[in-house]
Amino acid sequence: MIIKGKVHKFGDNINTDDIIAAKYLNMTDAKELGAHCMENIAPDFVGRVTPGDIIVAGSNFGCGSSREHAPLALKGCGIAAVIAPSFAGIFFRNAINIGLPFLELADVSSISPGDILEIDLSAGRIKNLTRDQVYNTEAFPEFLQRIIEDGGLMNYVKHRRS
Amino acid sequence: MGYTIAEKILKAHSAKADIHPGEYIEAKIDLALGNDITAPLAIDEFAKSGTRKVFDRNKIVLVPDHFAPAKDLRSANQCKVLAEFAGQQKIKNYFEIGCMGIEHALLPELGLVKPADLVIGADSHTCTYGALGAYATGVGSTDLARSFIDGKCWFKVPPSVKFVYKGKLNKWVGGKDLILFTIGKIGVDGALYKAMEFAGPVIERLRMDDRFSMSNMAIEAGGRAGIIAADEHTFEYVRESLKNQGRKVTSRDIAYWRSVFSDKDAVYDKVYEWDISGLEPQVACPHLPSNTKPVSKLKDVKVDQVVIGSCTNGRLSDLRQAARILKGKKAKPGLKLIVIPATQKIYLEAVQEGLAEIFVKAGGVFSTPTCGPCLGGHMGILTEGEIAIATTNRNFIGRMGSPKSFVYLSNPAVAAASSLTGRITHPQEVI
Numbered sequence: 001m002i003i004k005g006k007v008h009k010f011g012d013n014i015n016t017d018d019i020i021a022a023k024y025l026n027m028t029d030a031k032e033l034g035a036h037c038m039e040n041i042a043p044d045f046v047g048r049v050t051p052g053d054i055i056v057a058g059s060n061f062g063c064g065s066s067r068e069h070a071p072l073a074l075k076g077c078g079i080a081a082v083i084a085p086s087f088a089g090i091f092f093r094n095a096i097n098i099g100l101p102f103l104e105l106a107d108v109s110s111i112s113p114g115d116i117l118e119i120d121l122s123a124g125r126i127k128n129l130t131r132d133q134v135y136n137t138e139a140f141p142e143f144l145q146r147i148i149e150d151g152g153l154m155n156y157v158k159h160r161r162s
Numbered sequence: 163m164g165y166t167i168a169e170k171i172l173k174a175h176s177a178k179a180d181i182h183p184g185e186y187i188e189a190k191i192d193l194a195l196g197n198d199i200t201a202p203l204a205i206d207e208f209a210k211s212g213t214r215k216v217f218d219r220n221k222i223v224l225v226p227d228h229f230a231p232a233k234d235l236r237s238a239n240q241c242k243v244l245a246e247f248a249g250q251q252k253i254k255n256y257f258e259i260g261c262m263g264i265e266h267a268l269l270p271e272l273g274l275v276k277p278a279d280l281v282i283g284a285d286s287h288t289c290t291y292g293a294l295g296a297y298a299t300g301v302g303s304t305d306l307a308r309s310f311i312d313g314k315c316w317f318k319v320p321p322s323v324k325f326v327y328k329g330k331l332n333k334w335v336g337g338k339d340l341i342l343f344t345i346g347k348i349g350v351d352g353a354l355y356k357a358m359e360f361a362g363p364v365i366e367r368l369r370m371d372d373r374f375s376m377s378n379m380a381i382e383a384g385g386r387a388g389i390i391a392a393d394e395h396t397f398e399y400v401r402e403s404l405k406n407q408g409r410k411v412t413s414r415d416i417a418y419w420r421s422v423f424s425d426k427d428a429v430y431d432k433v434y435e436w437d438i439s440g441l442e443p444q445v446a447c448p449h450l451p452s453n454t455k456p457v458s459k460l461k462d463v464k465v466d467q468v469v470i471g472s473c474t475n476g477r478l479s480d481l482r483q484a485a486r487i488l489k490g491k492k493a494k495p496g497l498k499l500i501v502i503p504a505t506q507k508i509y510l511e512a513v514q515e516g517l518a519e520i521f522v523k524a525g526g527v528f529s530t531p532t533c534g535p536c537l538g539g540h541m542g543i544l545t546e547g548e549i550a551i552a553t554t555n556r557n558f559i560g561r562m563g564s565p566k567s568f569v570y571l572s573n574p575a576v577a578a579a580s581s582l583t584g585r586i587t588h589p590q591e592v593i
Contacts (some may be wrong), residue, residue, distance in 0.1 A: 026236035040560035060351035094302035143186035144247040
């Protein structure tokens with residue numbers, strides 16, 4: 001799967017309250033949630049996103065609450081993938097389980113806001129088309145790849161039960 | 163090579179003869195928890211899967227606590243989804259308001275969690291039950307939905323990190339201060355994807371309520387679990403709590419629970435050892451739980467609101483501590499004091515002991531159990547420019563309301579003392 005989009009950059013420790021504020025947790029629809037993505041820390045963010053764009057953030061992305069509304073909000077506002085040096089435990093699970101593509105890249109410093117990236121997910125390769133650079137990331141372990149290939153945890157379980 | 167507590171519990175619940183940190187496993191869980199925020203998504207996914215019956219109706223717990231009593235129409239709908247699902251599936255452990263409590267205070271209180279259990283909850287503070295010597299961890303709604311189907315969950319076996327606390331705790335210093343101190347030392351990702359294990363003479367002397375506060379905030383350092391080995395304190399607590407499930411603790415139980423402690427040759431990623439003698443009450447400043455300072459360094463910080471409650475500090479001993487400071491006194495005029503007991507049982511005990519009267523006479527609000535203001539839900543939202551000191555667990559931007567408000571985190575005694583002066587205050591200053 002190839003993802004190509006424009007970069008939006010964020011810092012370290014972007015928490016789930018940043019991604020989707022708790023006052024919107026009485027909603028469950030991804031599109032509705034997406035309209036308020038990053039509202040507390042970047043009120044103009046949603047307006048700047050073109051579907052297919054990519055978030056590049058600092059370490060511990062998605063820390064805080066277990067709310068799956070966070071990866072849903074990212075998907076809902078059109079974000080196609082997230083790249084960060086590390087992801088918080090529950091966000092990591094949620095992204096795998098619902099099929100939000102993400103990659104762990106130790107050094108994100110050479111990527112700038114507005115850069116155009118092309119991600120080859122299965123190869124774990126990121127091309128920075130703006131800067132003519134290539135970054136390689138480690139492939140997911142086999143167990144996680146199976147969930148990803150099945151299209152998320154619920155399909156994975158279904159396939160193995162049938 | 164020996165195992166840590168986390169490894170022993172995960173291994174016992176998987177089909178594996180041996181497990182190692184970093185490995186992915188599937189394991190059978192003892193209990194799965196959801197609330198009014200996370201369970202509706204799970205229930206929807208479960209319905210879409212076409213499965214008709216949950217794997218075990220006695221191993222699922224549903225607690226509407228975040229936006230309950232329903233704060234608005236949408237929240238009422240979410241709560242109704244839980245009630246209907248519980249009815250259809252005959253789930254016994256669904257708690258309507260009136261018998262509801264904040265989930266992480268309620269489950270231990272009712273004896274739904276015991277040492278060596280493997281518990282998942284679609285709520286990040288599920289790690290609270292680590293205080294009982296269980297492996298309890300926060301997951302997402304899809305994980306919860308999957309567990310409804312087959313009672314299983316996938317885990318990446320976390321490496322363990324040990325925290326050893328030595329010395330003697332000062333007066334007004336407890337579990338909340340120890341965990342804030344710890345997060346301050348290692349940072350909000352200091353235990354990222356690790357199982358934290360709290361140990362040492364200070365922990366051995368710590369009361370259960372303080373242990374719950376500590377384990378509760380393991381997630382604020384990125385920990386997948388915050389485990390304290392079960393000991394006599396734990397057994398005493400569980401002997402009482404399991405009565406609610408009509409279950410007696412046997413000598414076989416105790417023997418098994420005792421076998422689930424870390425082996426002498428267990429391997430830790432890292433071991434921290436601190437002498438905490440002389441530690442002052444700790445306060446986490448905006449906007450991260452790791453931004454901690456001793457209370458005496460913050461005495462010029464004015465506060466508009468004080469919140470005492472939450473899954474971190476809404477237990478009876480927390481309320482007693484606050485009441486000791488507020489007895490016969492008045493909160494500073496104009497300051498908003500909100501006290502929220504974590505469960506109906508705690509609420510009733512607070513009424514019977516006269517604590518509720520102390521809070522009301524101090525000019526405070528004494529609320530029905532709810533997560534409410536902790537996550538900016540209801541019952542005390544901050545507007546632009548307002549500052550709160552709260553016994554809750556997170557102080558992220560906008561956590562309690564406006565993105566231009568500020569939250570400081572402390573223990574209940576510091577919060578109560580601050581309500582008297584209108585600024586962040588060491589309890590010894592007002593007692």
